[in-house]
Amino acid sequence: MDIVFLTFILVLSIFLGFELISKVPATLHTPLMSGANAISGITLAGAFAAAGAESLGTATILGTAAVTFATINVVGGYLVTDRMLAMFRSKREANGGQS
Amino acid sequence: MNIDLIANLAYVISAILFVFGLKMLGSPATARRGNLLSSVGMLIAVVAGLTDGGIISFQWIAIGMVTGAIIGALAARLVAMTSMPEMVALFNGSGGAASLLVGWSTLYDGQIATFTAVTVLLAILIGGVTLTGSLIAWGKLSETINSAALVFSGQRIFNSLLLAALIGSGVMLSLDPAVDSVWLYAVIGLSLLLGVMAVIPIGGADMPVVISLLNSYSGLAACAAGFAINNNILIVAGSLVGASGIILTNIMCKAMNRSLTNVLFSGFGAVKQAAAVEGEVKPITAEDAYYVLEAATNVCFVPGYGMAVAQAQHVVKELGELLEGNGCEVSFAIHPVAGRMPGHMNVLLAEADVPYEQLVEMDDINPRIENVDVAIVIGANDVVNPAAREDEGSPIYGMPIINVDKARTVFVLKRSMASGFSGVDNPLFFGENTRMLFGDAKESISAVISEFG
Numbered sequence: 001m002d003i004v005f006l007t008f009i010l011v012l013s014i015f016l017g018f019e020l021i022s023k024v025p026a027t028l029h030t031p032l033m034s035g036a037n038a039i040s041g042i043t044l045a046g047a048f049a050a051a052g053a054e055s056l057g058t059a060t061i062l063g064t065a066a067v068t069f070a071t072i073n074v075v076g077g078y079l080v081t082d083r084m085l086a087m088f089r090s091k092r093e094a095n096g097g098q099s
Numbered sequence: 100m101n102i103d104l105i106a107n108l109a110y111v112i113s114a115i116l117f118v119f120g121l122k123m124l125g126s127p128a129t130a131r132r133g134n135l136l137s138s139v140g141m142l143i144a145v146v147a148g149l150t151d152g153g154i155i156s157f158q159w160i161a162i163g164m165v166t167g168a169i170i171g172a173l174a175a176r177l178v179a180m181t182s183m184p185e186m187v188a189l190f191n192g193s194g195g196a197a198s199l200l201v202g203w204s205t206l207y208d209g210q211i212a213t214f215t216a217v218t219v220l221l222a223i224l225i226g227g228v229t230l231t232g233s234l235i236a237w238g239k240l241s242e243t244i245n246s247a248a249l250v251f252s253g254q255r256i257f258n259s260l261l262l263a264a265l266i267g268s269g270v271m272l273s274l275d276p277a278v279d280s281v282w283l284y285a286v287i288g289l290s291l292l293l294g295v296m297a298v299i300p301i302g303g304a305d306m307p308v309v310i311s312l313l314n315s316y317s318g319l320a321a322c323a324a325g326f327a328i329n330n331n332i333l334i335v336a337g338s339l340v341g342a343s344g345i346i347l348t349n350i351m352c353k354a355m356n357r358s359l360t361n362v363l364f365s366g367f368g369a370v371k372q373a374a375a376v377e378g379e380v381k382p383i384t385a386e387d388a389y390y391v392l393e394a395a396t397n398v399c400f401v402p403g404y405g406m407a408v409a410q411a412q413h414v415v416k417e418l419g420e421l422l423e424g425n426g427c428e429v430s431f432a433i434h435p436v437a438g439r440m441p442g443h444m445n446v447l448l449a450e451a452d453v454p455y456e457q458l459v460e461m462d463d464i465n466p467r468i469e470n471v472d473v474a475i476v477i478g479a480n481d482v483v484n485p486a487a488r489e490d491e492g493s494p495i496y497g498m499p500i501i502n503v504d505k506a507r508t509v510f511v512l513k514r515s516m517a518s519g520f521s522g523v524d525n526p527l528f529f530g531e532n533t534r535m536l537f538g539d540a541k542e543s544i545s546a547v548i549s550e551f552g
Contacts, residue, residue: 003214006326006334013335016118017342024125026435027455029347029442032124033314034187035134036343039117040317042141042336043197045110045148046328050204051163052154058278059207064159066200071167072174073194073317074145078138079175080186085131087180087449 031084038077044070102150109147110332116140117336121343127455144332180450181407184440188237188310191317195229198222198320203287205327206278216276218326220269220286225320227290228297233313235298236306240439246303258296265289301363304481306439308351308362315344347441354435354461356497378529383536385543388510389550391534395472395508397428399464401501402444403437405478405514409540415477416451418544421551431457432464432474432501434482461501474506476527477540478513484525509533512540 024032047070050063117140123133154160171190178186202222205211211219238244268285277283301309318340325333352359383391392398400415419429431453433444445458468474476483485504486493503509504527511533527533536543 006329006331009331009334010322010326010338013338014342017121017339018346020118020121020339021125021343021346025127026433026442026460027127027445027449027458028124028130029350029435030183030187030440030446031130031134031442032121032343033311033347033441034183034190035124035137036121036340037187037190037194037314037317038134039121039137039141039336040191040194040314040321040340041197042144042333043194043201043321043324045144046324046330046333047163047197047201047204048148048160049151049153049328050201050207051159052151052156053159054155056159057207059204060159062200062204062207064163066197066204067160067163068167068170069193069200070197071164072171073190073197074141074171075168076171076175076186076193077190078134078141079172080178080183080190081134082131083175084180084183084446084449085134087446087452088127088130088455089449089452 027088031081031088034077034084035081038074038081041070041073041077044074103152106147106150107331109143110335113140113144113147113332114335116143117339121339144336147332180447181410182241183446184306184310184438184443185237185240187440188233188240188313191310191313192230192233192237194317195226195233195313195320197226198317198324199226199230199287199290201324202226202327203283206276206283211276213273213276215327216273218323219276220273221323222320222327223286224265224269224290224293225316225323227287228294229313229316229320231291231294232298232309232316233294235295236309236313239298239303240306248302249299254296254300261289261293261296265293297363303439304436305355305362307436307441307443308348308355308359310440311344311347311351312359312363313344315341315348318342318344351436351441354499355495356499378526380528380535381533383510383534385536385546386550388534388536388547391508391510392422392427392473392547393425393551395422395427397470397472398422398430399459399468399471399474399503399506400429400431401437401474401476401479401483401503402431402433402448403477403479403482404439404443405480405512405540407438407443407447407478409478411477411541411544412447412451412453414541414544414548416448416453418548419453419457421548429457430459430464432459432461434461434479434501437479437482461499465502468502468505469507471506473508473510474503476503476509476511477544480525483527485527485530486525490526503527504530504533507532510536512536512538512543514539 047066053060120133120137123129202219239246272282318337322337487495487498
């Protein structure tokens with residue numbers, strides 16, 4: 001894959017990101033941040049190659065550490081976001097579907 | 100079809116899921132499903148990543164993933180809602196660490212092109228800054244280290260030298276990317292140091308900006324790592340996160356009427372020529388507060404970081420319900436930078452089961468603040484400081500505030516008369532219509548509640 005192609009992807013994704021998040025109510029700032037933070041753990045998908053060597057060399061140690069940190073980021077990030085979002089309730093839901 | 104093609108097609112699907120997930124996180128009704136969607140996208144990306152041809156043994160991958168999953172799940176389960184900013188900072192830091200390590204390990208692939216070497220360099224740099232920056236932010240948020248802005252003489256010169264050394268080592272490393280290069284260790288060390296230096300001069304009250312900026316960095320680090328290892332999904336997902344972090348950062352800066360440069364490079368409270376405030380504070384007892392509240396028909400709570408510290412969100416909600424039962428209109432006015440991360444107060448009030456319809460934003464409450472009988476300020480200070488509106492010499496002059504001083508009566512719950520985080524005096528406390536309810540916020544409110552009983 002050449003550099004131009006990757007740069008294309010980069011530029012378009014950044015614009016897409018700006019468009020996606022432009023109008024978010026303040027209530028959701030924290031979940032949005034921690035949800036996005038979980039996505040940044042995507043490094044995990046790229047850490048496997050380094051951690052998957054047969055013998056335990058320096059590269060494998062680095063890779064394994066990367067896998068560990070990225071998994072913490074991913075698992076922790078999604079769970080904590082879900083835990084927060086579960087608390088956000090509208091008045092209707094809080095009253096058990098009435099009113 | 101070969102396995103590589105299938106993996107890349109799977110990445111397209113996860114990219115789509117990330118986009119929809121983020122989109123749905125923008126509305127309260129769909130947010131939870133959005134997060135779920137994005138986690139499915141992550142699962143697909145991870146499975147696709149596991150098909151990588153370079154993997155020979157799964158032993159270490161499994162060990163890393165199991166360890167990480169256990170730590171992450173426990174942390175997410177056990178953390179108290181009031182410590183959420185610290186938690187987010189730590190997750191951010193571990194994302195940064197992962198990108199740094201991936202960049203570093205790429206160097207072991209043998210001979211690499213100069214372009215790849217530059218992206219490796221960026222992954223190490225941004226990842227390193229994210230890691231130590233987040234750790235310092237965590238320390239400041241949890242008060243493990245002093246949360247005030249740390250400024251020393253020669254700081255600018257030191258930082259400039261640090262930056263120059265970093266660029267120099269970076270150039271040397273790019274020219275000769277080798278794993279045993281002394282420049283590699285220099286770049287790693289200097290990047291980590293840069294993260295520390297970048298966050299220590301920023302005070303606790305500016306943390307919402309720092310947290311969202313670090314969030315953006317962690318995305319950009321993943322993006323750089325994606326370039327280093329030629330992986331599309333890292334680039335797409337990383338830049339989505341980077342962009343969303345920048346937008347949040349911008350919202351936070353606007354809410355303080357300061358530029359990003361101003362937040363990052365001038366320690367809050369560095370200039371103090373504000374007019375000293377003189378006057379008499381008028382304390383009030385819980386009993387008298389009760390009589391006023393009992394007669395009120397419109398009450399507005401204005402929470403701040405102090406509510407988080409006192410863990411007062413549940414009693415606040417209880418008082419709100421009592422007032423509602425008394426025929427009073429209750430709202431919660433939330434300043435965009437109240438607390439220590441974007442939306443901090445919203446999370447705490449949601450934990451206490453306050454319906455989000457009752458949460459109003461600064462721009463909605465200010466036009467009708469004159470109709471509020473009692474504004475109850477709980478542990479907020481700078482975000483309700485009228486000096487931001489009136490005193491041109493004040494360091495926070497120009498910052499939009501919630502104009503509680505224009506309400507008919509203001510109750511300020513406060514531990515003591517110490518000044519707020521920015522070290523700025525608050526004329527609100529001496530206002531004609533202000534009554535101070537001294538003591539721990541949780542105890543004070545409980546005392547008022549017991550009067551209702």
